[in-house]
Amino acid sequence: MRADDPVGVSxxxxxxxxxxxxxxxxxxxxVMEEVVATPxxxxxxxxxxARRPKAAVIAPRFPxxxxxxxxxxxIAVRRTMWEFPAGQVEGRVTPESIRATALRELRExxxxxPDGALxxxxxxxxxxxxxxxxxxxxxxxxxxxxxxGATPDHDEAILETRRVGDSELWEMIATGEICDANTLAIxxxxxxxxxxxxxxxx
Amino acid sequence: MRADDPVGVSxxxxxxxxxxxxxxxxxxxxVMEEVVATPxxxxxxxxxxARRPKAAVIAPRFPxxxxxxxxxxxIAVRRTMWEFPAGQVEGRVTPESIRATALRELRExxxxxPDGALxxxxxxxxxxxxxxxxxxxxxxxxxxxxxxGATPDHDEAILETRRVGDSELWEMIATGEICDANTLAIxxxxxxxxxxxxxxxx
Numbered sequence: 001m002r003a004d005d006p007v008g009v010s011x012x013x014x015x016x017x018x019x020x021x022x023x024x025x026x027x028x029x030x031v032m033e034e035v036v037a038t039p040x041x042x043x044x045x046x047x048x049x050a051r052r053p054k055a056a057v058i059a060p061r062f063p064x065x066x067x068x069x070x071x072x073x074x075i076a077v078r079r080t081m082w083e084f085p086a087g088q089v090e091g092r093v094t095p096e097s098i099r100a101t102a103l104r105e106l107r108e109x110x111x112x113x114p115d116g117a118l119x120x121x122x123x124x125x126x127x128x129x130x131x132x133x134x135x136x137x138x139x140x141x142x143x144x145x146x147x148x149g150a151t152p153d154h155d156e157a158i159l160e161t162r163r164v165g166d167s168e169l170w171e172m173i174a175t176g177e178i179c180d181a182n183t184l185a186i187x188x189x190x191x192x193x194x195x196x197x198x199x200x201x202x
Numbered sequence: 203m204r205a206d207d208p209v210g211v212s213x214x215x216x217x218x219x220x221x222x223x224x225x226x227x228x229x230x231x232x233v234m235e236e237v238v239a240t241p242x243x244x245x246x247x248x249x250x251x252a253r254r255p256k257a258a259v260i261a262p263r264f265p266x267x268x269x270x271x272x273x274x275x276x277i278a279v280r281r282t283m284w285e286f287p288a289g290q291v292e293g294r295v296t297p298e299s300i301r302a303t304a305l306r307e308l309r310e311x312x313x314x315x316p317d318g319a320l321x322x323x324x325x326x327x328x329x330x331x332x333x334x335x336x337x338x339x340x341x342x343x344x345x346x347x348x349x350x351g352a353t354p355d356h357d358e359a360i361l362e363t364r365r366v367g368d369s370e371l372w373e374m375i376a377t378g379e380i381c382d383a384n385t386l387a388i389x390x391x392x393x394x395x396x397x398x399x400x401x402x403x404x
Contacts (some may be wrong), residue, residue: 017279023226024225024233028250028332029233029250031231031233033228035276036280038359041275041359045277048230048231049278050231050252052332055323073242074330075247075251076327077334081330107271122377123381126328127383128276128279128382129253129278131278132279149325155247157240157247170394171394173391173394174394174395175324180328180330181327181383184387185383185387188389188393189391191393192372192401193376198399
């Protein structure tokens with residue numbers, strides 16, 4: 001995984017930033033109006049882009065095959081959601097800092113640590129029509145409860161954790177109880193890589 | 203599917219907007235600083251939220267079982283991506299306007315029309331940590347080429363379309379060639395509902 005080419009796919013040449021106008025900025029969001037030359041539009045194209053820090057998402061699996069989900073209040077959507085743990089990379093984005101983020105979020109949000117491999121599953125873009133937000137995906141196989149337990153940041157309002165088997169995970173996806181991009185995207189990657197069995201009956 | 207409760211999951215009471223301060227606005231993005239009471243934090247919690255129009259994502263499948271993907275220049279991420287068609291709902295968000303959006307995007311972006319069912323697959327939130335963007339998911343089963351062909355908006359820069367079988371779709375997901383939340387999320391929902399077979403060997 002290259003931090004400067006997170007999805008590991010080289011693209012056509014021809015992308016170039018011609019102009020950028022800052023519109024607003026917070027510590028977690030920079031909105032820019034950009035004029036960008038693309039491979040087919042060399043004169044440039046004007047677009048509003050929400051720049052966001054890179055992040056890691058981790059699917060923690062216990063030796064008995066159950067998955068750990070966290071339940072978290074999500075202010076932007078006014079909902080309490082069941083999701084896999086995730087968090088933003090602090091400082092410079094490198095393969096090492098991304099893995100360190102995954103381990104930190106496992107420890108802080110989920111209260112677990114890997115007792116097996118931390119398997120890279122590539123990355124995805126959460127909404128490539130308007131933001132550069134990119135999430136790096138990991139399977140933490142064979143996790144165990146850490147001695148400290150979870151120590152979530154109060155701002156994140158993680159209410160509880162829960163262990164679910166494959167069939168319950170699939171049921172929660174089918175009914176829409178799981179409805180965040182992170183958990184859905186990592187599950188699709190797990191299926192594609194043969195790391196989780198599909199719903200029974202498929 | 204209720205347009206005011208897109209994922210069909212009722213939530214705890216206790217969510218209330220206390221204050222909002224507009225930070226910046228474009229036709230497709232409104233950034234607000236909000237103070238919101240949550241079920242566990244009644245005094246309210248300050249958060250920056252990027253408000254976005256609702257949208258539809260459609261997985262078009264031909265009678266022979268192949269899926270239609272479009273290749274599109276994505277300025278925010280400086281990449282050309284293979285994705286399922288998607289587009290924003292114009293005007294009021296209702297179950298009817300969401301379905302109409304799905305049909306419009308099938309026609310305009312993919313040049314196809316359904317000759318079978320347009321199956322609702324619920325919705326998902328693309329990045330619930332900072333945006334309310336919500337995507338409604340559909341399987342368009344048994345599509346056929348429309349007489350008009352695709353008529354994409356020039357701004358969208360759709361370069362080509364391509365038909366892939368299940369195994370090629372899974373391969374593109376496994377390798378990271380497919381790396382947008384829309385296509386990954388809809389594929390996870392399709393697996394969970396038993397509407398696509400997993401990668402061979404799983």
